[in-house]
Amino acid sequence: MPIRLEPRAAASRWVRYLAPVASALAAMIAGTLLFFFIGHDPAEAFYVFFVQPVSDLYGLGELFLKTAPILLCATGLAIGFRSNVWNIGAEGQLILGAICGGSLALAFDSVQGWWLLPAMFLAGGIGGMAWATVAAVLRVRFNANEILVTLMLTYIAGLFLSYLVYGPLRSPTGFNWPESTAFHGAARLPRLLDGTRMNAGILLALGVAVAAWVFVRFSYLSYQMEVGGKAVNAARYAGFGRNRMIWLGLLISGFCAGLAGVVEVAGTIGKLREVVSPGYGFAAIIVAYIGRLNPLAIILSSVLMALFFIGGEQAKVSLGVPSAITGIFQGTLLFFLLMSDLLVSYRLTWVGFASNSAEGGGAVDG
C-alpha cells in the first residue's frame, strides 16, 4: 500500500472528541444518501428523519422521553466497558427492571403513597442487577463468556415478560390483550411539561450520569476498575482483583439498565406489556462508545440516539419504511466512529507507489 500507518505518540484530546461529532454528521449524511438510493427525495428524508420530529415542543418532549432510558443504560454500560467487562445484555436487564418495578406497582394497586415510586425504582434496579449477577457468577466462577451469557439472558427475559403479560399479570378487564392493568397515579412518573409526554425520568437519568461522571473522574475504585480492565497483570500486581472488577462492572450496569426499565413502564407506558423497549439496551452499547465512555459526553450521544429512534418512527409514518431501519443509522454511526479512530491513533503517511518496496520493509516492525 502506498500509505503507511504511524502510531501517534499521544492522541489529541480534541481529536478524540471531535471524531464522534464527525461520525454523527457522516452517519446522517450516509443515511440521507441511503434514502436517496432507495428512491426518496433526500431533502425530504433528512427533514422527516432529523428535523420534523423535533420541530415542536411535543417533539422535543419525545426526544428527552427517549433519551432517559438510553442514557441510563449507556451510563452503566460505559462503567463496565471501561473495565473491559462486555455486558451486551442491558436490554434484558432493562426488561427485568420493568418486570420487578412493574410488579411492585401492581402489587400495591390499592395503596397510594409517595414511597411507591422510589420503591419501584429500587426493585427495578435490583432486578436488573440480579439478572446481571447471573452473568457475573458464571463468568467469575465458571469462566463463561459474559457477552454470550448476557445475550442469552436477554432472550430469556423477553420470554419471561411475555409469559407474565399473557398469564399471571394479564389484566382481567383488558379484552385479553397481553397487557397488565394500568398503574395508578402514585406509580407513574410525573410529567415535567404540559403539552408533552416528557417525564421526570430524564432528571433521574441526568442525575445518574453526573454521579457516574464523579465516580469515574474522582474515585479510586473506578481507577482500579479501569486498570483491571486494561492491564490485567499490572492490576494483579497492584492487588486489584480482576474478579471484583467483573462483579462491579456487571452489577453497576445491570442496576442502571433496571432503572431504565422502570422509567419506561412507570413513565412512557404506564403498564406492563409484551414489548417495553424497542432496543434501547442494544443502542446504548453504541451510545456508550460514541460518548467515549465518558458519562457527560454520553448525555449528548444519548440525545443523538433518541433522535435516531424518533426519526425511525417518523420515517415509518411519513415514508412507509419500517422503523427498524433506525438500526442502519445506529450501525453506520458506530462504523464511522471505529473508522475514524484509525485516524485518531495513527498518522497516515503517503509514501508513494514507487518507494513501496523499500518502505514496505521498514514498516514490518508492527
Place this chain on the structure above:
Amino acid sequence: MAEADFFIFIAVATLTAATPLLLAALGELVSERSGVLNLGVEGMMLVGASTGFAVAAGSQSLALAVLAAIAAGAVLSLLFGFLTLTCMANQVATGLALTIFGTGVSAYIGSGYTGSALEVAGPAGIAYLSEIPVLGPLMFSLEPLTYFAFLMLAGVWWFLQRSRAGLTLRAVGDAPEAAHANGLNVLRVRYLAVMFGGAMAGAGGAFLSVFYTPVWVENMTAGRGWIAIALVVFAAWKPTRVLFGALLFGGVTIVQFQVQGINLGIPTQFLSMLPYAATIVVLVVISSDRIKIGLSTPASLGVPFRR
C-alpha cells in the same frame, strides 16, 4: 411401526433444525481459527434470510435465493473485514455494530414481505433411494441445504486438518507475526476467512426464511447467530464437534416443539427459553475447564494485526 416412524420424524426434524446452526457455526469457526472474532453472525444471518426470501419471492428460484443470500452475507462480512482488518477496529464493537446494522438492513429488505409466505414444496427426496425404509427418509429425503451443510462440514474439516491452505490459516490465527515473517499475507487470509464466515451465515439465514419457515418476520433468526457463536466455543474450535453441538441444539428445539404439542401445561414461553438456557449451560460446562479452553482458543483471537 408407529414408533419407528416417530423416531425417524424426530431425527429428520432434528437434522433440519440443526442445519442453519451448522452452517453459521462452521463459517464462524473458520473465521475464528484465522484469529478474527466476528460477533456479527446474527446480523449477517438476518440479511441472508431477508435477501433469500426477497429473491425467492421475486424469481421463484430457490437456488438463486440461496446464492443471493450467500453473496449478501459475504458483502456484509467484507464491511466487517474492512473495519477490523484494514482499520484495525475493535472486533467486539464492530461485530455488535454489524449485528445492529444487519438487523436494520434486513428489516428494510423484508419490509414489503412481512407476514407473507413462500409457496415451497417440501424436499423432493432422491428418487428410489428415499423409499428405502428407515434409511430412505433419514438420509435421502432431507432439504438440499442440509446435505450442503454436511458437505461443508467435511470440507472444512479436510481444509483445516489436511490441506496446506488450512495450515496457513491456522498459522495466521495462532501466530500472525510468525506467519507474516514467513511471507504469508495475514490480512488476505483473514479477509478470505471472514468472507467465508459471512457467506455461510448468509446461507444459514436463507435456510431459515426459504426452507425452514418460509415466511419473512423481522428478527426471525431469534438469536441463532449468537447460538452459533456459542457453538464454536462449545466445539473447542474443532469442526467435527460443531456437528454434535448443532444436533444437540436442533434436538432441544424439536423437543420443545413436541412438548408444546402434547400440552403438559407448561407455558410455551418457558419451553421457548430452552435453547437459550441450554446455550448458557453448555457454555458453563465447556468454559469451566480454563486450561483446556485456553489451549483450544486460537491464540490471536480478537487481536488486530498491524503490518
